[in-house]
Each structure stands twice: as C-alpha cells, then as structure tokens.
Amino acid sequence: MEEPIRLTECDPNFIQEVAEAGGKNVQLCFQCGTCSGGCPTAYAMDYTPRQIIGMVNLGMRNEVLKSGTIWVCSSCYTCMTRCPRGVEITKVMAALKSIAIKSGIETKNKKAAAFYKTFVEVAGAYGRLFEPMLFLKFALKAEDSLTGSVARLLKDAPFGLELTKKGKLAFMPSKVKNMQQIKKIYEKAMGGSK
Numbered sequence: 001m002e003e004p005i006r007l008t009e010c011d012p013n014f015i016q017e018v019a020e021a022g023g024k025n026v027q028l029c030f031q032c033g034t035c036s037g038g039c040p041t042a043y044a045m046d047y048t049p050r051q052i053i054g055m056v057n058l059g060m061r062n063e064v065l066k067s068g069t070i071w072v073c074s075s076c077y078t079c080m081t082r083c084p085r086g087v088e089i090t091k092v093m094a095a096l097k098s099i100a101i102k103s104g105i106e107t108k109n110k111k112a113a114a115f116y117k118t119f120v121e122v123a124g125a126y127g128r129l130f131e132p133m134l135f136l137k138f139a140l141k142a143e144d145s146l147t148g149s150v151a152r153l154l155k156d157a158p159f160g161l162e163l164t165k166k167g168k169l170a171f172m173p174s175k176v177k178n179m180q181q182i183k184k185i186y187e188k189a190m191g192g193s194k
C-alpha cells in the first residue's frame with residue numbers, strides 16, 4: 001500500500017455495511033491468501049482479494065471502494081469455494097460494487113466500471129445482449145472525449161468483424177418475449193420493488 005493506514009479515517013461500521021449489502025463472514029478471515037492464490041484475475045487487480053478482505057476488516061472504506069479490484073473480479077467463485085473460513089469473498093466483491101455505485105465513489109478502474117454499467121443497460125433494454133450497442137455505448141462511456149471513443153471503436157472493429165464472420169454478431173437487436181419480467185427483475189435488483 002502506498003499510503004500509511006490512518007485509524008482516524010477508518011470506518012468501524014464498514015464490515016456491517018458490507019454484510020448488509022450481501023457479503024458475510026469477512027471478520028473470520030485469517031489472511032491465509034488462498035483466495036488470492038487461485039484468483040484468475042488477481043494479476044489485473046490493484047489489491048489482491050486477500051488484501052481487500054483485510055482492508056474491509058480494517059474499515060478502510062474509501063480505499064476499498066475506490067479500488068479497481070472490485071470491478072476486475074469476474075465473479076467466478078473460485079475464492080469463495082476454497083476459503084477455509086467461509087468468507088463470502090465473491091459476494092463481498094459484489095456488495096462492494098453496489099456500495100460504491102450508491103455512494104457515488106469514483107473508482108480507479110473507470111473502464112471496467114463503465115463496462116459493467118453498459119452491460120447492465122444493454123441487457124436491460126433488450127433482455128439479452130446486443131453486442132453492437134454494447135461496443136458503441138462502452139466506447140462513449142469509457143473514454144473522456146469523442147476522439148477517444150472513435151479511436152476505441154476503430155480498435156474494436158477488427159474483433160467485431162471476426163465475430164460477424166463467425167455468425168456471432170447480430171446486426172439488428174431482438175428483444176426477449178417477456179420484457180415485463182425483465183423489467184421486474186431489474187426493479188428488484190435495483191431495490192425498486194420487492
């Protein structure tokens with residue numbers, strides 16, 4: 001960690017906040033590192049899963065919520081199934097994303113966060129993915145300027161072409177039949193209706 005830990009900036013209620021958002025047993029962690037050892041995306045994280053759990057225990061709310069790690073986690077559950085202490089690591093990562101969004105805290109990994117948000121938007125609009133829209137919206141969200149967005153689209157274009165050649169990319173969107181059900185799922189997930 002680059003900065004020293006300042007106890008005055010630590011939030012003693014953070015473990016409880018994470019538990020209420022769906023990530024339990026954080027306090028049982030004994031820092032064995034099994035989670036970090038098996039994490040397929042740890043190489044791209046600024047803090048390993050073990051460090052994140054340790055930081056949650058210390059109440060380092062701001063640092064954890066700003067971290068790019070929570071957006072790099074692919075929810076593969078490897079860590080959670082291997083943890084000898086039953087720490088719900090994958091659910092903790094999801095809970096941290098949710099708290100970060102609600103708190104409006106800006107992450108260090110803006111692109112990964114932008115991808116998550118775009119994915120949710122596009123899947124919510126059609127009930128399934130429509131990749132051309134995903135590419136377009138992501139390029140607009142992930143970059144700070146229109147020039148940057150155009151450059152990203154041009155960079156992704158060969159990948160899109162490859163997918164088209166293999167018949168994996170639809171040109172026109174198609175919605176699932178029961179969009180009402182999708183709407184209800186989204187409302188429930190966003191805490192709108194129970």
Ligand code: SF4
Nearest residue numbers: 029030032033035083
């Ligand atoms: S595997 Fe479980 S106990 Fe070990 S460091 Fe990770 S969260 Fe803590």
Ligand code: SF4
Nearest residue numbers: 039073074076077079
């Ligand atoms: S769930 Fe997330 S943190 Fe856990 S091993 Fe998979 S990618 Fe890593």
